[in-house]
Structures are given as C-alpha cells and as structure tokens.
Amino acid sequence: MFEAKFNDGVLFKKIVEAVKELVKNVNLEANGTGISLQAMDTSHVALVALQLNEKGFKKYRCEKSLTMGLSIENLQKILKCSGNDDQITLRTQEEEPTTLSFTFESKNRISEFQLNLMSLDQEQLGVPDTEYSSVVRMPSNEFTKICRELGNINEAIGIETSKDGIKFFVKGDIGEGQVSVKTNESEKLEERVECDVDEPVNLSFAVRYFNLFNKASALSNQVILSMSQDQPLVIEYIIEEMGSLKLYLAPKINDEESQ
Structure with a gap:
C-alpha cells in the first residue's frame, strides 16, 4: 500500500512543470521516508534529483519500497485535469504496481484517474555528498x-x-x-x-x-x-x-x- 497526499496540490504540478523539458521517462522511488527521483537528460549533461520527505505530506504511507516508472508527458496530461486548489493524492495498492492512481479533491468535486506505469531500466546514480568551495x-x-x-x-x-x-x-x-x-x-x-x-x-x-x-x-x-x-x-x-x-x-x- 502506497499513499501520498499533498498539502498543496499545485506544488506537485510545479515540480512536474520544472522538469518536463529535462527528462522524459523517470522512475519514481517511494519508501518509508518519502519519494525521490533521479534522472539524466537525454544528452547526459544534466541530472535531476528530487527528494520529498514523508513529513511534508498531509498523509503518507508506504509499506514497501516501490519503483514506479512513468512518462512525464503522460503525467502532465493527468495533472491538467486537476485545479490549482485541488488536493492531490497518489495511491497504489499493488506490490508490483502497473498503474498509479490520482485523486483530485476540491470543496465540491472529487476526480479519479489511473496512469499506466512503465518498466524502465534506470539505475539510481547515488550522487555523493560533496563539499563545495x-x-x-x-x-x-x-x-x-x-x-x-x-x-x-x-x-x-x-x-x-x-x-x-x-x-x-x-x-x-x-x-x-x-x-x-x-x-x-x-x-x-x-x-x-x-x-x-x-x-x-x-x-x-x-x-x-x-x-x-x-x-x-x-x-x-x-x-x-x-x-x-x-x-x-x-x-x-x-x-x-x-x-x-x-x-x-x-x-x-x-x-x-x-x-
């Protein structure tokens, strides 16, 4: 069981908007401490590294570490169905998920969507902590x-x-x-x-x-x-x-x- 509810749904939309032209297909990693993403751009010049801690979510639950491969373009299409005031919840009940569910909640409306996941052969790059001059x-x-x-x-x-x-x-x-x-x-x-x-x-x-x-x-x-x-x-x-x-x-x- 995985569930992550954003306090501010528009924040998730801003994150996707920020990386959409840099990376196309990504593995979203979820575990007990939060959600992370690492991906190189197609030219292998730039690296994107996102970390969202579980304490920052309105509700967070991840019983088992999950890897969810998804298309940023398709994810954005789903998110366009949400309003800027909506609360956004990501959810899957599968141990080996093939879809990721999205719930968009506003005062008078609840919308639910399913995004098909992909199997991506991407390794976590393990970016080291570095002391910078x-x-x-x-x-x-x-x-x-x-x-x-x-x-x-x-x-x-x-x-x-x-x-x-x-x-x-x-x-x-x-x-x-x-x-x-x-x-x-x-x-x-x-x-x-x-x-x-x-x-x-x-x-x-x-x-x-x-x-x-x-x-x-x-x-x-x-x-x-x-x-x-x-x-x-x-x-x-x-x-x-x-x-x-x-x-x-x-x-x-x-x-x-x-x-």
Missing part, C-alpha cells in the same frame, strides 16, 4: 533575470565567485557583458545574497540549461548555487517543509567564447 544563495527571480538577459549575447555564461559576491559574464559575436551581484544581509529572505567562498571558481555553462532549470524558480524564492572548480554545478531549490529539487550541470570545457 563556493556556495552562493541568491533570489531565484534575480538569477532567472540574469540568465535571460545574458543569454541574448552568447550561448555560454561564465560564473566567477568571490567573498564579496558572484559575477556572471558573457562574450559573444555582438559584444560582451557582465552582471555582478554583491552580498547583502537583507532581513527579507527573498532579497538576501550570501556567498560562502573558501576558494573562488571561474566556470562556464550552457545558458540553454540555465533557462530550463529556471522553470523551478516557482518552487522557491531563493536558489542555491554550489560550485567547485572543474566540477558540476548544483542548482538547488528548497521546497519548504518538503525537501528539495537539485539540478546538476557539467561545466563547458575550453569554451573560448566564454573566457
């Missing part, structure tokens, strides 16, 4: 705005960190530009910028992936960028009281245009 916390809407603006100039964005802040820069055929964001200790969390830099980094990334990742900004008003030189960048959105969505992106190597 630069960790930057900044408003997610500011990060989105910077990526959108600089992406008009070049396909790659450089990132440079220091104890004073973070700099984003581009150099392309039409010219070059940079945006520096300084640390601040604003009392408003959504405006605060914090830079924990043991060693500065200077890396370059494909802006196309940043723009895809930024669809997750609806999940949190802050984004956490964790970096070490020549290592994948981690872009993390904390999902309040539930868990997190982490997006890993490999840096571009020897990209002269971004230097």
Whole structure:
C-alpha cells in the first residue's frame, strides 16, 4: 500500500512543470521516508534529483519500497485535469504496481484517474555528498533575470565567485557583458545574497540549461548555487517543509567564447 497526499496540490504540478523539458521517462522511488527521483537528460549533461520527505505530506504511507516508472508527458496530461486548489493524492495498492492512481479533491468535486506505469531500466546514480568551495544563495527571480538577459549575447555564461559576491559574464559575436551581484544581509529572505567562498571558481555553462532549470524558480524564492572548480554545478531549490529539487550541470570545457 502506497499513499501520498499533498498539502498543496499545485506544488506537485510545479515540480512536474520544472522538469518536463529535462527528462522524459523517470522512475519514481517511494519508501518509508518519502519519494525521490533521479534522472539524466537525454544528452547526459544534466541530472535531476528530487527528494520529498514523508513529513511534508498531509498523509503518507508506504509499506514497501516501490519503483514506479512513468512518462512525464503522460503525467502532465493527468495533472491538467486537476485545479490549482485541488488536493492531490497518489495511491497504489499493488506490490508490483502497473498503474498509479490520482485523486483530485476540491470543496465540491472529487476526480479519479489511473496512469499506466512503465518498466524502465534506470539505475539510481547515488550522487555523493560533496563539499563545495563556493556556495552562493541568491533570489531565484534575480538569477532567472540574469540568465535571460545574458543569454541574448552568447550561448555560454561564465560564473566567477568571490567573498564579496558572484559575477556572471558573457562574450559573444555582438559584444560582451557582465552582471555582478554583491552580498547583502537583507532581513527579507527573498532579497538576501550570501556567498560562502573558501576558494573562488571561474566556470562556464550552457545558458540553454540555465533557462530550463529556471522553470523551478516557482518552487522557491531563493536558489542555491554550489560550485567547485572543474566540477558540476548544483542548482538547488528548497521546497519548504518538503525537501528539495537539485539540478546538476557539467561545466563547458575550453569554451573560448566564454573566457
């Protein structure tokens, strides 16, 4: 028996919206501690890692660890049948589930749907916990705005960190530009910028992936960028009281245009 009821159904819809253009078919893993998902994008440049803790659900029960393979496209079709005010419950009573049930509840209406599951040959990648030399916390809407603006100039964005802040820069055929964001200790969390830099980094990334990742900004008003030189960048959105969505992106190597 597996049952997971979201306090806020629209949150689940936002999560699916955030990853739909990165991954197509995924294994949803459920156990006694919550729900997780790990999947590479088709080009094997980016990794999506979702963790939702059981304490964050309105109701959660999982008697046996389950792996549920599903199509993100088909999942989204089911979720389009729900309203933004609906409570969403995922449920299956099968030990080897072939379908996943969805219940959408509003004040005057209950809708029920079944999604056919898939058998996917995907391994859990076991992403290790890593100590990063630069960790930057900044408003997610500011990060989105910077990526959108600089992406008009070049396909790659450089990132440079220091104890004073973070700099984003581009150099392309039409010219070059940079945006520096300084640390601040604003009392408003959504405006605060914090830079924990043991060693500065200077890396370059494909802006196309940043723009895809930024669809997750609806999940949190802050984004956490964790970096070490020549290592994948981690872009993390904390999902309040539930868990997190982490997006890993490999840096571009020897990209002269971004230097």
